[in-house]
Amino acid sequence: MSEMVLQTEGLTKYYGGKLALDHFTIRIPRGCICGFVGRNGSGKTTAIKLLLGFLNPTAGSSQVLGCNSQQLTPAIRQRIGYVSEGHRLIRWMTIAEIAKFQRAFFPGQWDIKLFWDMIEYFDLSKKQKIKYLSNGQRAQVSLALALAPNPELLIMDDPTLGLDAAIRRQFLEGMIGLIMWQGRTIFFSSHILGDVERVADRIVVLDKGVVRADCSLEQFRNAVKKVRCRFTGPILPKVNIDGLLHFRQSADELELVLVGTDDKEIADWAGSSGVVEYRAVNMNLEDQFIEYTAPAGRMKLFQWEEK
Amino acid sequence: MKFLTLMKKELRECLPWMVAAAAVLLVFGTLELWTKADPAAVGYRYRSFPPLSEVDSYELIGYPYDDIGPIVFLSAMGLALALGVRQFWTDQYTRMWGFLLHRSTGRNVILAAKISSGLVAMTVAVGFVWTYLFWYAGRDGFLPVPPPARHLIEGWLLVAEGFVVYLGTALAGLSKARWYTTKLVGIAFALWVVVTIAGLWKLAWVIAVIAISVAILLCWIVETFLKREF
Numbered sequence: 001m002s003e004m005v006l007q008t009e010g011l012t013k014y015y016g017g018k019l020a021l022d023h024f025t026i027r028i029p030r031g032c033i034c035g036f037v038g039r040n041g042s043g044k045t046t047a048i049k050l051l052l053g054f055l056n057p058t059a060g061s062s063q064v065l066g067c068n069s070q071q072l073t074p075a076i077r078q079r080i081g082y083v084s085e086g087h088r089l090i091r092w093m094t095i096a097e098i099a100k101f102q103r104a105f106f107p108g109q110w111d112i113k114l115f116w117d118m119i120e121y122f123d124l125s126k127k128q129k130i131k132y133l134s135n136g137q138r139a140q141v142s143l144a145l146a147l148a149p150n151p152e153l154l155i156m157d158d159p160t161l162g163l164d165a166a167i168r169r170q171f172l173e174g175m176i177g178l179i180m181w182q183g184r185t186i187f188f189s190s191h192i193l194g195d196v197e198r199v200a201d202r203i204v205v206l207d208k209g210v211v212r213a214d215c216s217l218e219q220f221r222n223a224v225k226k227v228r229c230r231f232t233g234p235i236l237p238k239v240n241i242d243g244l245l246h247f248r249q250s251a252d253e254l255e256l257v258l259v260g261t262d263d264k265e266i267a268d269w270a271g272s273s274g275v276v277e278y279r280a281v282n283m284n285l286e287d288q289f290i291e292y293t294a295p296a297g298r299m300k301l302f303q304w305e306e307k
Numbered sequence: 308m309k310f311l312t313l314m315k316k317e318l319r320e321c322l323p324w325m326v327a328a329a330a331v332l333l334v335f336g337t338l339e340l341w342t343k344a345d346p347a348a349v350g351y352r353y354r355s356f357p358p359l360s361e362v363d364s365y366e367l368i369g370y371p372y373d374d375i376g377p378i379v380f381l382s383a384m385g386l387a388l389a390l391g392v393r394q395f396w397t398d399q400y401t402r403m404w405g406f407l408l409h410r411s412t413g414r415n416v417i418l419a420a421k422i423s424s425g426l427v428a429m430t431v432a433v434g435f436v437w438t439y440l441f442w443y444a445g446r447d448g449f450l451p452v453p454p455p456a457r458h459l460i461e462g463w464l465l466v467a468e469g470f471v472v473y474l475g476t477a478l479a480g481l482s483k484a485r486w487y488t489t490k491l492v493g494i495a496f497a498l499w500v501v502v503t504i505a506g507l508w509k510l511a512w513v514i515a516v517i518a519i520s521v522a523i524l525l526c527w528i529v530e531t532f533l534k535r536e537f
Contacts, residue, residue, distance in 0.1 A: 052409055054537045078411035088406045090316065104312035105410040 010060035020046045022209040035196030036189040038206035044189040081151030087138040096126035106149035115148035136167035156188040193286035207293045224288040229254045229278040241269045257291045313420035325432035328386035336440040339374045372458035383469025391476025404537035437462040472497040474524035
């Protein structure tokens with residue numbers, strides 16, 4: 001069994017009387033790029049703040065690199081890179097000044113060459129002041145600052161928010177560069193599913209504070225299916241198929257959204273239900289996410305386990 | 308090293324306010340001293356006493372402290388409020404805490420760097436400028452009678468009062484309560500200390516009140532900061 005770098009158990013957070021995170025339980029193994037997806041207000045930032053010990057949980061516990069999040073020591077923090085939402089940096093500093101500032105906190109592990117290579121790759125100059133940088137440029141500086149200390153674990157809160165497609169791609173390429181070094185783990189939240197699809201190999205789906213999936217991306221991609229069936233006659237076939245999340249119907253068509261149902265089960269059901277023709281609809285990750293977290297299926301929970 | 312790096316950053320952020328407070332105190336303080344040293348002003352005061360009355364030399368020229376003291380007080384209070392807001396309120400509203408807190412050092416070091424730089428800023432921008440003005444007033448021949456040494460200490464106590472207000476503002480900045488509930492308790496406590504000190508005559512009592520209130524506020528801030536959610 002591989003070592004878990006992030007592990008939570010029943011993590012729950014209330015803000016006053018409002019439930020933000022409900023029994024959040026995940027296990028992220030070393031060496032993966034994990035996309036943490038959810039709609040706006042689903043609790044992603046709260047979860048990340050709890051993992052980093054900025055918030056105290058109402059119930060439950062979490063461990064990062066084997067250390068309780070509430071007691072992260074400076075030595076453990078030194079091994080974690082963090083890119084905060086909105087790329088908050090010290091505005092009055094230049095890129096060179098902020099690099100010097102950060103470097104003081106990572107004695108012996110700050111890779112000067114890597115930092116300046118990244119700054120050059122992003123076409124920035126060390127004399128540029130942070131306050132005059134665009135959102136995208138600040139994101140690039142944030143990434144370079146987080147990567148320069150060679151962290152074992154990189155946690156990023158919506159790092160591509162507000163960036164245009166070209167900058168996002170450049171940013172993601174930087175991330176992939178990091179994972180090329182063996183043993184590094186990236187946990188990043190996003191609601192841009194295309195980004196997650198491009199770089200992640202694992203996915204955690206959060207919906208209204210509840211974990212709906214924690215599995216490999218491939219497993220998720222294979223599991224969530226949409227099948228469109230055509231049938232004849234006035235009577236609708238009875239939909240009693242395992243893994244049904246929800247269905248929509250029109251005059252002579254039925255659209256099923258299924259989770260974890262294998263093709264044989266679908267064929268068997270189609271054969272026994274008077275379906276004339278059926279076909280699987282091609283879905284990208286975004287379509288799958290939207291279907292999977294649609295309100296109609298929200299009450300149905302599925303077990304996701306790494307096989 | 309980490310502490311000094313944090314402190315340098317904090318001091319740099321305090322710099323504009325330090326310069327503003329020092330400039331106000333220096334300009335208005337110097338003007339007051341020049342007015343006091345003007346022979347015409349001394350003559351005016353002299354004429355206001357009845358003929359042949361016994362007059363204390365300080366009554367004749369006036370204490371420099373009486374005129375510069377309020378400027379020191381206002382500079383210290385203004386700077387204290389500005390620094391407290393800059394260091395603890397602005398970081399909250401610009402959501403900088405995440406960036407500041409996630410580093411290979413404890414929260415206590417981050418807080419210590421902030422408060423130490425606040426103390427240094429108050430000392431340099433108001434305390435040192437006041438000391439300079441006091442030295443300037445005491446130069447041979449500048450005033451008919453040099454100011455007494457006790458006034459130097461009284462000026463420094465005004466700076467210390469400013470530090471109390473700084474801590475009160477910091478505490479209010481760290482509070483997550485709404486402004487109309489308990490958020491401003493820190494500032495209210497500091498202002499109560501300032502009003503209390505205004506009614507005290509003995510220097511020892513003033514020093515004691517300042518020391519106790521600084522200790523209370525520091526404990527309060529440390530407790531709040533270490534347990535606070537960001």
